[in-house]
Amino acid sequence: MDSPAHPVSLQVKDLRKSFYGVPAVDGVGFDVVGGEIHGLLGENGAGKSTLCSMLAGLYRPDSGSIVLDGDTVQLRSPDDAAARGIGMVYQHFRLVDSFTVAENIVLGDAAAFGRKARRGVEERVEQLAAEYGLEVHPSAPVWQLSVGERQRVEILKQLFRGARILILDEPTAVLAPHESDRLFEAVRLMVATGHAVVLVSHKMQEILGHTDRVTVLRAGRNAGEGVTNSLTTAGLATMMFGSTYTGASDDEPRALHTPGDDVLAVNGLQVTGDHGRTAVDSVSFSVRRGEIVGVAGVSGNGQRELHEAIAGLRSSTEGSVTIDGHDCSKLGPKQRHAAGLAYIPEDRLGTGLAPGLPIEHNMVLRSFSRRPHSRAGWLSSAAIAKTSARLVRDFDVRGARDGMPVSFMSGGNLQKAILARELTEHHEVLVAAAPTRGLDLAAAEAVRNHLHRERDSGRGVLLFSEDLAEVLDLSDVVLVMFKGRVVGSFARPDVDIEQIGLLMTGAATDEPTSAT
Amino acid sequence: MNDSVIVLSIASAIVAGTPILLAALGEIITERSGVMNLGVEGMMLVGAVAAFWCGVHTGSLTLALLVGGLAGAGLSLIHAVLAITLRVNQTVAGLSLVIVGSGLSAFLGSVGSSPLLEAPNGVDVSPLLPDWMADLPLVGPILFGHDVVVYIAIAAVAFAARVLYHSAFGLSLRAVGEDPAAADAAGLHVVRMRYLATTIGGFCAGIGGAYLVLAVLGTWQSGLTAGAGWIAVALVILAGWRPWLALIGAYTFGALRGLGFTLQIAQVDIPSDFLTMIPFITAYVVVVAVSASPTRARRVAAPAALGEPYRREQR
């Protein structure tokens, strides 16, 4: 299984897939053979994930063909794809949290079950893990594992099931830098044993550094391809964004700000997570007016619990949260909002917005019980419609229609709707959790501009993001979270990227590092 | 000694608890796959009327149980279509099943010149094991004096517990109920598994109803389950979705239902209406107590995707 008799080959020809009449993949083709890494590069929304899902047998293509080892195949289900040797490692892992590593690996593979067989499974898993440098403990439950370990389980699972073609969808999106390096070492070992690897990413450097050939996608179509060695950053950028692209925004001069008073102060905060364990462990920091504080960290290290506790959605067991001078430690979300907190939750649909309700309802989610939206307990639909129309216009929210549930709108427009509501109301500090996740380039850029504007207008911003580059790009102060603690704090210009990467995975010392 | 109140009460509790046990076991299997079927009461009623009809006409216990089970499975298939394929609200779908089941059973139970009103004389629900075993002191009546269905139910619990935790099928079933997206990506057929689990649940509930009418009550009467199906649904929560705990719980409820008989012999004077209330009050108190427990055992035990329809091509 490790070295196939003849090199495996996969050709994808003119694949198309639409959702609700909107094409997501609109004619894409590429090919990959055993022993090489093929990069699929494109920005968010270029159709990469949909393409992957079709190769994994999860979505059925509307048209086009997939040719495996010279035969045109119909991938009817994930089972079918797996049986043909196509293994998919999703960006959002598909593991059953309450099961062990070994149980997840044998899931869907009846032959590997049974008590005797299970012992064999654990041996085989350990053998594969050693071979590719992907150590995990086969009997550990998945919910206890770190993000990096979960990814290893996903890869092992595919190798265990005999995958010859591995598709990695944005594998480094949630990894710390040195974890990414370790992943690519494993990938190289796989290629050396005859596997074909498709690396899907929106990061140009990653594609340039680790692939043999590249296919670039733009708006669901092929936008260029070539041998990696012959390509440059500029060339790839033109393919990705079109000829009008004028370079990344981090080149623009950064205005110098003198931060003001503390507008958000967190002191000794202690929060219990969903599994009953301490998720946020005596965290203290402050956000001043006119600065963006970014929280870096591998997801699952207490960031979610921290921002939920600041917003009042989760109770803290100890410590205090002070918003614009008011002690809000014991207050609910409404009072914290009144004290000057605007909050963009991680979960846009479901927390930030009520998915099944129309835009007018959602635009006044925070203010429906106040004038002019209601009087003495009765709603004024005219005032609500007026507010909603104004916010939609001012923040260029598109795709909303009267009475239509907001869940039918795109991610970018949902985020704009939340921003519109949160930034229009009185506030002194903005807490934004993963505000650009999953957005296309233009929408993400719009969100970042809003964050800049907030800072420039003298408010404070606390930014949480899994994307380290984004945190570094936007923040004046970078905090690093690991296992519920703030393990490092760096103020511009003394930001040490390497040190941050190590802190993110607990590789550095336990002592909090500070360059402030 | 074997005629003592305690021994007879325990023996009758096991018989009275068996229909609840069968229904609860079926519902555990269904819910483990992520489908919540509140229609147990309806499936039991339909199973009961079908089994009674079959028992009267054929006199065969095996055939009657089988027909009862198939009737329950047939009704559960409606729930499967509504909940899994059409993805309607599972609570509402389950309630509609109860009302259809009680309507259908009441209607069928009154059709024609009603052979149904006759008792199923031919159906043999006599003890399975030889008399000398049933006559053993103490353990005889409690352990060995029962008909075959009681033992089948216990065997089914053992089998289900084994399958759930120690087989590929059980692992797949639980995966589908915990995280259907992960199960789907692993190549499992989520829809197929859920249909199967729902149908098994309906089959078990149907047999439960069949046993109730054939062995426990002996005659058909419209609405004869009198809440037994709902007790079974509550029991699934109380047992934390675990088969063996469901067995203990079902026998306890069987004992509570038979309490009147026990107290009568013990010459305690309690109005019969209060005796009727006891199982329901017990279920209420225990459900509240479980949700109040600091460990939140209930939430940890519940399948993570319970009641949530799965849709693959979602964007």
Added chain:
Amino acid sequence: MSGIPALFDRVVVTPRAQPSVSLRAGVPLLSLLAALAVGAVILVATGADPFEAYRTMFDASLNGSAAIERTLTYATPLILTGLAAAVAFRMRTYNIGAEGQLFMGAIAGSWLALALPEDLPAPLMLTAMLLGGALAGVLWAGFAAVPKAFLGTDEIITTLMLNFVALAFMNYLIFGSMSFWRDPSRPVPQGKQIPDSAVLPAISGRLHLGFAIAVVLAVLIWLLLRSSTFGFRIRTIGDSHRAARYAGIGVPVATLAVMSISGALAGVAGAIEVSGVTNRLDPKALAIELGYTGIVIAAVARLHPLGVVPVAVLLAAITTAGGSMQSIGVQVEVVVLLQGLIFLSVTAGEFFVTNRIGLRPGVVAAEGSGL
């Protein structure tokens, strides 16, 4: 043979962004007809003539003023239990306990009617009865509402268990004891007759004022849900608990409030039945699944308070016709069967309201696409 699976493969289901009004009203109506059609098939299977059966039903419940009065009288408690279910279900709080809350309302209402001085002016007496019934419904619902609000206890189980307890309690009062409610002058267990001042006045023939009260309550509930901040809270919670908490809405308080409204409506229904129809605490006449039928009504009306009224009348028409079916050789039980079929069919119909069915490739209409 392979044609059908291939066809299934091509079926594409897409959620509908905005079901039109005609769809929202039309699909339940079609579902209703479908249920009647299935009912007809079952009738044929049992040797009856479905056309004759349905015509008999129509004559018995809707043809002539006496029949209409009877139907509307029967619809009165159903409107209230239908509203009770609709209000709670809107917030995805599944109060299945209207049945028991109705019994408790009837017990409290009849107690007040018997305990208060007989010569009390009728308006006072009736107000006391209805408020007492409502309060009893609220308290009984509270046994499920308080654990639900503060511990997250599953309300479906608790309300159901409480239904059985309430039924047994009501039976005890009349059949199991010589309670205050029981008429001591009769050897056969029966409730004491309430005084004339406690009897709801008639609107027309047998139809009593309770029907008007129920319709007014339906309008009030509709206004409350549509135009009040309370309705806004309920809609938000019903859609997403997390979004509601984010918006600063207190979910436990709203749960208590909604369960109280729901329980009060069911409790009033019980008091009205005693006052307008049974004139005594009569377990046999009250335990006719009015609460459970309310759930069917709420579902068919798609939880719309104004929709509850016509749907309740329709189901009342089917039910009151049950007795007349005997004359043409069809069992009374066909009525429960029809109710079940209607519920089922409307539940299934919900899918076609909220989804669009198409065939791939390329035939999926673009209307559902939001940018």
